Amino acid sequence: MSEQKLEVCILAAGMGTRMKSTIPKVLQVLAGKPLLSHLLASVQTLGPKKIHVVVGPESESLKTVFCDDGINWVTQTERRGTGHALMQALPDIADNSKVLILLGDAPLVSARLMKSLIEGDTPLSVLTVCLDDPTGYGRIVRSGSDRISQIVEDRDANEAQAEINEINTGVMVADVQSLREWLPQLKSDNAQNELLLTDLVSIASGADLYVRPVLTEDAVEVAGVNSFEQLAELERVLQRRYAHDLMNEGVHIVDPERFDLRGHLSCGRDVFIDVNNVFEGDVTLGDGVRIGANCRVINSVIEPGSVIKDHSHLEGCQVGPESQVGPFARLRPGTVLRESVAIGNFVEVKNSEIGKGTKASHLTYLGDASIGESVNIGAGTITCNYDGIDKHRTRIEDHVFVGSNTALVAPVVIGAGSIIGAGSTITKDVKEGVLALSRVKQKSVINWKRSEDEK
Numbered sequence: 297m298s299e300q301k302l303e304v305c306i307l308a309a310g311m312g313t314r315m316k317s318t319i320p321k322v323l324q325v326l327a328g329k330p331l332l333s334h335l336l337a338s339v340q341t342l343g344p345k346k347i348h349v350v351v352g353p354e355s356e357s358l359k360t361v362f363c364d365d366g367i368n369w370v371t372q373t374e375r376r377g378t379g380h381a382l383m384q385a386l387p388d389i390a391d392n393s394k395v396l397i398l399l400g401d402a403p404l405v406s407a408r409l410m411k412s413l414i415e416g417d418t419p420l421s422v423l424t425v426c427l428d429d430p431t432g433y434g435r436i437v438r439s440g441s442d443r444i445s446q447i448v449e450d451r452d453a454n455e456a457q458a459e460i461n462e463i464n465t466g467v468m469v470a471d472v473q474s475l476r477e478w479l480p481q482l483k484s485d486n487a488q489n490e491l492l493l494t495d496l497v498s499i500a501s502g503a504d505l506y507v508r509p510v511l512t513e514d515a516v517e518v519a520g521v522n523s524f525e526q527l528a529e530l531e532r533v534l535q536r537r538y539a540h541d542l543m544n545e546g547v548h549i550v551d552p553e554r555f556d557l558r559g560h561l562s563c564g565r566d567v568f569i570d571v572n573n574v575f576e577g578d579v580t581l582g583d584g585v586r587i588g589a590n591c592r593v594i595n596s597v598i599e600p601g602s603v604i605k606d607h608s609h610l611e612g613c614q615v616g617p618e619s620q621v622g623p624f625a626r627l628r629p630g631t632v633l634r635e636s637v638a639i640g641n642f643v644e645v646k647n648s649e650i651g652k653g654t655k656a657s658h659l660t661y662l663g664d665a666s667i668g669e670s671v672n673i674g675a676g677t678i679t680c681n682y683d684g685i686d687k688h689r690t691r692i693e694d695h696v697f698v699g700s701n702t703a704l705v706a707p708v709v710i711g712a713g714s715i716i717g718a719g720s721t722i723t724k725d726v727k728e729g730v731l732a733l734s735r736v737k738q739k740s741v742i743n744w745k746r747s748e749d750e751k
Contacts, residue, residue: 300394301345302414307381308332308400309352309372314523320358322400324527327534328558328576331521334403336365341407348385377490379482386479389472399466402520409512413469418508420500423467425512433463434494444507447494451487464494465518665690674700674718681706
C-alpha cells in the first residue's frame with residue numbers, strides 16, 4: 297500500500313451570530329491577522345498535499361483575502377452541522393489520504409499538536425482538553441484509560457456525563473476511506489438537529505475500532521472564538537505570551553499587560569519597551585534601542601542606540617544608529633534616517649533621506665526630500681512637494697541652515713553651506729555658501745486704531 301498523503305479540511309462556514317457582525321468569523325482579527333491566517337500558518341508547516349476550506353455561501357470576501365494561498369474552497373450552502381460540512385469536501389479529497397479536520401474559529405492549534413494527531417496509526421484520533429468549567433462543550437466519554445467510546449454534546453449529556461471535564465476540541469484526524477464509510481451513517485436525532493462529526497466516535501467505537509484520544513494541557517491552543525469578548529480574552533492571553541517570550545530573550549518590557557505585537561518583532565540586547573506600544577508587520581529593534589510610551593511601529597528597522605520617544609508613529613522606515621525621534625513624531629513610508637539624526641516633536645517625514653547629524657527639532661514637514669549631513673531645519677519648515685498634479689523632490693546639501701517658518705517649493709536644490717533666512721519662501725535653487733531670503737519689507741502704520749466693531 298502506498299504511503300498516505302495528508303490533506304487538511306478547515307470548517308469555516310460559521311456565521312458568528314454572537315458577534316453581530318457582517319464580517320465572516322474567520323476574518324475577525326487576532327494579533328493583527330485574521331483567525332484563519334493563524335491556522336493556515338501552522339497547517340502549511342506540515343506540507344499537506346491539499347488544504348480544503350468549507351465556507352458558507354456569503355464567502356467572497358474570505359476568498360479575496362486568501363486568494364494566493366492555494367486553497368480549495370468548498371461551499372456549504374445549507375448549514376446542517378459539522379458532519380454535513382465535511383461531506384461537502386469529501387468528493388475533493390484524494391483516496392488513500394489522511395484527513396486533518398480543524399475548526400476555523402480555533403486559530404491557535406499549533407503544528408506540534410497537529411503532528412501528534414497525525415502520527416497515530418488509528419482510524420480516528422481526537423484532540424481533547426480538560427477544562428475547569430466544561431459547560432457548553434461536548435464531553436469525552438472514555439472506555440478505559442486510552443480510548444474514547446463516545447462524545448456527548450452538552451445539551452444531550454446526562455447528569456453523570458455533565459460532570460466530565462474532558463472536552464472535545466473539534467480537531468480530529470481520520471483516514472479518508474473510513475470517512476467515506478462513516479459520514480453517510482450520521483443522523484440528526486440530537487438537540488441541535490444537525491449532522492455532527494462527534495458522532496463519528498460512536499460509529500467507529502460501535503465497529504470495535506480504536507478511537508485514540510490526544511490530550512493537550514494547553515487550553516489556549518484549542519480555544520474557540522464565538523464572541524468579541526472571547527476574542528479579546530484570547531488576544532490578551534496571546535499578547536502576554538509574546539511579551540514573556542521576548543522578556544525571556546532579554547527584552548525589558550515594562551508591563552506585559554500593555555504590550556501588543558501584531559506581526560514579528562526581532563530585538564537585540566538591552567532593548568527597552570515602555571507601556572502601550574504596538575508593533576505591526578516586521579519590526580527590528582537593534583541593541584540598546586529604547587521605545588517610549590504609546591508608540592506605534594510598523595514594518596520598520598530601528599538601529600542600535602536609537603531612542604523613539606513617547607507618542608511617535610513610525611511606518612515603513614529605517615532609523616539609523618544613535619538617532620532620536622519624537623515625542624509626537626511621525627515617520628511615514630520611505631523615510632531613511634542616517635546616523636545621529638534628531639527628529640523632534642510634531643515633525644513629519646515622508647519618503648525622504650536624512651543625512652548624518654541632521655536635526656529637525658519641531659513643527660516641520662519633510663516630504664520627498666534628500667537632506668545631507670549636519671543640516672539644521674528650523675521650526676515650521678515645510679517642503680512643498682505637491683503641485684496639485686505631481687510630486688517633486690527637494691534636495692538640501694550638507695551643512696545648510698534653514699531658518700524657521702520656511703517654505704521650500706519643490707523641485708528645488710539648496711546648495712551646501714548656505715543659509716535660508718527665517719520666513720522665506722524659496723522657489724529657485726540656492727547656490728552653495730550664500731544667504732537666501734525672500735521677505736516683504738516690514739511696515740508700521742502710525743496712529744492706527746481699531747474700529748469700534750473690531751473691538
